[in-house]
Amino acid sequence: MRFHRALYSVACAAALVFAPVQAGSRSPIDWEAVGRALGKAGTMQPGDVYKVGLPRGDLQVTIGAVTIKPALALGSWVAFKATGPDRAMAMGDLVLLDAEAGPVTAALQEGGIEQTAIHNHLLNESPHIVYMHFRGQGNPITVATAIHGALVLTGTPLGVPAAATNPPAALDLDSAQVARALGRSGKVNAGVYQVSIARAETITAHGMEVPPAMGVATAINFQPVGGGRAAVAGDFVLVAAEVNPVIQALRQSGIMVTALHSHMLDESPRLLFMHFWAVDDAVKLAAGLRAALDKANVT
16 A cells, blocks of 8 residues: 555656646746837736837827827827737737838838738828738737837837926816716826727637727727817727617717728627717717717627
8 A cells, every 4th residue: 555655656746747837837928028129118908918008299180270189099009918928919000100101011011010900090180190000929029129110110209208397287178077978987198088998798819819908999088179178089899780870879979980990800709990080068079979889889
């Protein structure tokens, strides 16, 4: 009996020595190193997403009398999610001048980063802006380095933002009333009230879950323009059956649809992204956007 117990103990010890190492036991990705390779640090978001915001603060873009703040509609971004030891999926959206689009496409392609859409989000803006959506996969520092090679061909500010010497100005908007009318609350970011609404179902691409922080949440942004009015922009993330009911709801509230298109290539369920624009009383716009949200399967 003691002989059998000894053999059992030896077998257990051997199993521990020779058992394959599980992915979860490897060292986690060094996201700070990824940020350095990209040229700007990011933050962890829900869903274990490392996200880097890259607002185009170098641009002066107007629509009519409204000068668009970067947080309203000029925010490039890159998001990473680990897919295994030393591997990650990256997705993002770059805000580009027309002259930047060709060189950026070439640089991303050379770095193994795929384009998934190139199109407008706005109408009648000056100067004209294009939005380039992309996807990459592999070693996260290699992927970040390739994206950095494209970013340096643009005027996108990189590095650490200059420290503000003055506290941020109070938002000229009754955000509490806006939140009540919209039915969701948001946060203030660089002079814009931003609201993010996830879809109720799980989104996947390439067999992996895509969390809302990787660009699959409806975004609604309010930029105050004075007198209780706001410019609103953003995009609804919809399945096909929701598209026309949402268009009808937006039109009934005087909100213009500026684009309808895809941002991804092989997501499930298939998603369509509907961009919008309006300038009006902020609470009135929030109520109209709420009516459109009620037509979609959102949280």
